[in-house]
Amino acid sequence: MEKNNIITTMNLSKCYNGKTLVLDNLNIAIKKGEWANIMGPSGSGKTTLLNILSCLDRPTDGSVIINGTEVTRLSQDEMAAFRRENIGLVFQQYHLIPYLTALENVMLAQHFHSMVDEKEAKDTLELVGLGHRLDHIPAHLSGGEQQRVSIARALINQPAIILADEPTGNLDRANGKIILDLFKKLHKKGHTIVIVTHDPEIGTMGDRLIRLMDGRTVNEKVTAL
Amino acid sequence: MVSTLVNIALDLNGKVAKELRAFGANLVLLPDDIRENNGQLISMDEIDKLKDTGRINDVYGYAPYLYSIGKIEEQNVVIVGGQFENIKKISPWWKVEGSWNNDNSDESTIMVGNKVAAKLGYKIGDTVTLNIREETDKKESFTEKTDKTEKIPVDGISSASQSLNGDAAKRWPLNILSEMNQGKYTPKQFKLVGTVSTGGSEDNQVFIKLKEAQLLFGKKAQVNLVQISVLTNKNPIEITASQIEKQIPGTKTRILSQISKAEGNIQDKILFLMVLVTVLTLIGSGLSVMSTMTTTVLERRKEIGMMKAIGAQNKKIAAIFYAEAGAVGLIGGIAGYILGVLMAQIVGKSVFDTFIGFHLAVIPVTLVSTVLLALISSKIPVGQAVNIDPVITLRGE
Numbered sequence: 001m002e003k004n005n006i007i008t009t010m011n012l013s014k015c016y017n018g019k020t021l022v023l024d025n026l027n028i029a030i031k032k033g034e035w036a037n038i039m040g041p042s043g044s045g046k047t048t049l050l051n052i053l054s055c056l057d058r059p060t061d062g063s064v065i066i067n068g069t070e071v072t073r074l075s076q077d078e079m080a081a082f083r084r085e086n087i088g089l090v091f092q093q094y095h096l097i098p099y100l101t102a103l104e105n106v107m108l109a110q111h112f113h114s115m116v117d118e119k120e121a122k123d124t125l126e127l128v129g130l131g132h133r134l135d136h137i138p139a140h141l142s143g144g145e146q147q148r149v150s151i152a153r154a155l156i157n158q159p160a161i162i163l164a165d166e167p168t169g170n171l172d173r174a175n176g177k178i179i180l181d182l183f184k185k186l187h188k189k190g191h192t193i194v195i196v197t198h199d200p201e202i203g204t205m206g207d208r209l210i211r212l213m214d215g216r217t218v219n220e221k222v223t224a225l
Numbered sequence: 226m227v228s229t230l231v232n233i234a235l236d237l238n239g240k241v242a243k244e245l246r247a248f249g250a251n252l253v254l255l256p257d258d259i260r261e262n263n264g265q266l267i268s269m270d271e272i273d274k275l276k277d278t279g280r281i282n283d284v285y286g287y288a289p290y291l292y293s294i295g296k297i298e299e300q301n302v303v304i305v306g307g308q309f310e311n312i313k314k315i316s317p318w319w320k321v322e323g324s325w326n327n328d329n330s331d332e333s334t335i336m337v338g339n340k341v342a343a344k345l346g347y348k349i350g351d352t353v354t355l356n357i358r359e360e361t362d363k364k365e366s367f368t369e370k371t372d373k374t375e376k377i378p379v380d381g382i383s384s385a386s387q388s389l390n391g392d393a394a395k396r397w398p399l400n401i402l403s404e405m406n407q408g409k410y411t412p413k414q415f416k417l418v419g420t421v422s423t424g425g426s427e428d429n430q431v432f433i434k435l436k437e438a439q440l441l442f443g444k445k446a447q448v449n450l451v452q453i454s455v456l457t458n459k460n461p462i463e464i465t466a467s468q469i470e471k472q473i474p475g476t477k478t479r480i481l482s483q484i485s486k487a488e489g490n491i492q493d494k495i496l497f498l499m500v501l502v503t504v505l506t507l508i509g510s511g512l513s514v515m516s517t518m519t520t521t522v523l524e525r526r527k528e529i530g531m532m533k534a535i536g537a538q539n540k541k542i543a544a545i546f547y548a549e550a551g552a553v554g555l556i557g558g559i560a561g562y563i564l565g566v567l568m569a570q571i572v573g574k575s576v577f578d579t580f581i582g583f584h585l586a587v588i589p590v591t592l593v594s595t596v597l598l599a600l601i602s603s604k605i606p607v608g609q610a611v612n613i614d615p616v617i618t619l620r621g622e
Contacts, residue, residue, distance in 0.1 A: 047620075056534060057616050077538050084536020095531040095619060112537040153535065 005065075006032040006160060006192050007053060012062035014048050014215075022048045023059065024215035032160075035183070035193040035206030044212040046196045047165060053194065054087055054163050055079040067160050084113045088154030092166035094146040096138040102149045103134040106156050113157040124152045128182055144175025151182060161192045168199060180205065226506040228565020228591045230499055233572055236581045249316050250288070250452035252466055253479045266291075266447035271473045275453065281468045283456040286314040289448035291438045295431075296356040296410060298345055303430045304357065306438020306448075309336075315454040319427070323349040323419030326434050333437060335415035338428040342420045351417045355431065356410035357441050413441060453478075457489065507594070511602040518550060518606035522613075529610050530618030539611045546607045547600055554599025558592040565591065 007030040014023040022045045030036050038046050051057035052064060055071050056079075064071050067086050074082055083089075096105045106121040125131055128148040138146050147167060154162055167183070168176035180202065187193055187206070195202060203209050211218045254272075256265045267289070274280070275287050291306035309325045326334050335353050337345075347353060421427050439445050455465045466478040522529070529542060566583070573581035 051616050054534070056619075080533065080536055080538045083534070089534050091531075091534075091619060093619075095527065095534070097528055097531070108532070109535045112532065112535060112541060157536075 004032050005029045006034075006067055007194070008065045009049075009052075010063045010065075012049075012052065012059050012064060014045070014052065014057070015060045022215050023052075025062070026215065026217065028210060028217065030192065030194060030208075033187075033190050033192055034208065035187045035195075036208045036210055037203050037206045038194065038196045038210045038212060039198065039200075039203050040212035045215040046212055049212070050163055050165050050194070050196045053161075054089055055083045084109075084157060086160045088151075088157070088159040088162045090147070090150050090154050090162065090164035090167045092169040094138070094143075094150045094170075096146055096149055096153075098138055101135045101137055102130055102141065102145075102152075105138070105149055106153045109153045109156050121152075121156060124156050125149070127155070128152045129178070142175065143171050144178050147171060147175070147179050148182065151179070155186070161194065162186065164193070164195045166197055166199075167195060168197070168202065226503075226510070226561070226565065228562045228587060229568040229572065230503045230506070230565075231587050231590055232566060232569035232581050232584060233499065235584045235587065236573065249318070250454050251457070251462060251481050252453040252455050252469075253481065254287075254451040254453055254469060254473070254476050255479060256449075257475045257477050266444060266449060267451065267473070267476055269446040269448065271476070272448065272451055274472045275451070275469065277472070280472050281465065283460055283465045284469075285454040285456045286311060287451050287453040288312045288315050289435060289451045291435060291442060291444055291448045293438065293442045294358050296358075297341070297353060297431070300341075300345065302341060302355075304355065304438065305427075305430050305432045306435040306442070307432055308435050309432075315452060316423075318423065320422040321419045322422070323417075325419055326432060328434055328436075330434075333413070333415045334418045334434070336419040336421050336432040337417060338430050339420045339422045340428040341431060342417075347417055347420075349417055349419065353415045353417050353431075354412050355415055355433075356412050359409045359411055411441075458492065507598060511598050514550070514554075514599050514602035515605060518546070518603045519609065521549075522546070522606045522610045526610075526613050526618045529613045530615035533613065533615040534619060542610055543607050546603060546610050550599040550603035550607075551596050554596040555592060557599070558595030561595060562588060562591045 007028065009026055009028045012023055012026040012028075013021065015021045022043075024045075026045075026049065028049075038049060040046050048057065052059050053066065055066075055074070058072055062072075066082075069082060069086075071079065071082060096102075097108065100108065102125060103118070103121055106124060107116045107118065110116045110121060122131070122134060125134055128151050130145060130148050130152065133141060133145060133149075136145075138149070141149065147170075151162075151167075154164075162183075164183070168179050171179060176199075183193055183195070184205070193206065195206070197203060254267065256267055269289065272287070272289055275284050278284075288308055288311040293304045293306075295302055295304045307326075308328055310328055312319065313325065321336065322339075323336075326336055335355065337347060337353070341347070415433065421430075421432065433441075435448070439447065453469070455462050462480055466480055469478055470476060532542060532545075565587075569581040573579060
């Protein structure tokens with residue numbers, strides 16, 4: 001196990017109901033500051049892998065070491081604490097709280113992490129280009145803007161890793177480009193990014209493309225930005 | 226509902242106690258030892274002590290009575306001297322056709338029991354000639370003679386009244402009956418102003434004003450007994466009875482225990498009913514809050530899943546929902562208190578014909594109980610919220 005790997009999975013397996021094997025003895029290593037894309041057909045185990053890497057789910061077998069911590073041994077509350085310290089999540093459906101403004105949605109993540117800092121939240125929204133939309137509720141934002149709020153929320157606690165599940169899946173091409181440009185910017189700043197996607201265009205971005213098929217890696221290749 | 230019931234419950238004993246005073250006197254004040262031949266009367270000056278609320282508590286009203294015997298058209302009758310304003314207060318069930326004797330009038334008026342009026346054919350406005358037995362010797366007074374054979378003057382009066390019903394031989398001492406026929410009588414004319422119907426011994430008696438009776442019977446400022454109506458919501462009647470005996474020397478009290486016990490039972494049962502309704506209301510409200518909170522949790526499961534995904538620990542999720550439930554309980558409590566006070570007034574006015582008092586203690590009781598109820602009822606829904614699996618909810622299942 002290399003020292004500069006921020007994510008390492010060893011013999012990772014996930015089986016549902018003792019029958020359906022979704023991840024099969026998976027070994028992956030992602031370096032610090034790396035942008036890795038995970039692609040594969042439906043049912044290949046991409047989202048399950050992302051859930052395990054997000055500490056939202058546990059593997060049936062194997063181990064996952066993130067930022068030096070074996071996360072599969074953590075209790076539920078410890079996993080929640082680890083998640084808020086180390087991982088920023090971006091969802092395909094944004095999952096913003098509908099009755100909170102953009103600023104409040106970002107500050108909510110601060111509240112769960114430690115304490116709220118309005119200026120920092122505003123700065124982060126400025127960073128994603130939403131400085132003029134602070135007081136808008138999600139219903140008054142476009143899909144792209146909502147996804148940018150979601151990214152700001154993922155960034156606010158300065159996590160070591162950003163995990164995104166189909167971040168452009170619900171967006172048109174123009175908004176998708178804005179989001180991808182944002183990920184490029186974050187990558188350049190040194191963030192470790194792991195994106196699960198169906199989009200072949202995203203697959204060409206980042207440092208690596210991890211292809212999954214039936215819960216195993218296939219044809220893994222290094223891409224160039 | 227809780228606010229309404231607590232407001233009413235706090236006033237209930239007082240209100241019900243006053244309502245129950247319609248049952249009549251529950252205490253009788255008598256001379257200390259009526260068998261001793263020492264006059265056996267109570268001075269009016271002593272009776273005035275019953276008004277001294279600093280020394281004697283919970284006296285709702287009282288009516289002194291002075292009794293004698295007399296004849297109307299050769300029929301033996303019991304003559305009762307009373308204060309009719311007081312009788313009205315402690316014996317509100319008396320039905321008077323015509324008008325009551327006016328305590329303050331100088332006119333000699335009389336009220337007769339409806340059976341006396343029927344038997345003798347009297348109508349309101351007629352002149353009644355009452356032959357009053359002269360008291361030649363104080364030691365041979367009516368009460369004393371009664372007590373030689375019957376210890377209870379109140380019942381004795383009732384028994385005396387039976388003389389008109391033909392069963393005197395059974396209840397009325399023969400020596401008294403014979404003296405009734407042998408004594409010397411002085412006639413006195415009265416104007417009949419009203420007939421009394423109570424369904425009791427009063428139907429066979431005749432009633433004149435106390436002051437006039439005292440004058441005619443030669444018992445100035447004295448009475449045989451005092452009927453007292455005592456409120457029992459604050460203290461047991463025995464305490465009031467003991468205070469009276471202490472404050473009015475030479476007297477003793479007799480508690481009419483059937484009435485007292487009946488009052489106590491009624492108050493206890495009404496209070497029990499109120500507590501039961503309150504508890505059932507709280508249970509119903511609790512189930513309602515639980516149902517609402519469960520619906521809220523189900524509707525917000527994606528939100529809860531997202532919160533967990535961004536790092537919220539279970540205790541923070543629980544704290545959010547408990548805080549919401551507490552806030553709803555508090556707002557509900559404030560609104561409920563205001564509505565409850567209004568409803569209590571409506572209930573008080575319609576049931577007791579009076580408004581329910583404002584009790585500051587109800588405010589914390591209502592607010593604390595609604596907040597606690599909301600928190601306790603939210604326990605199961607909050608447990609559901611805490612157990613939500615973000616993997617499932619964020620996937621949209």
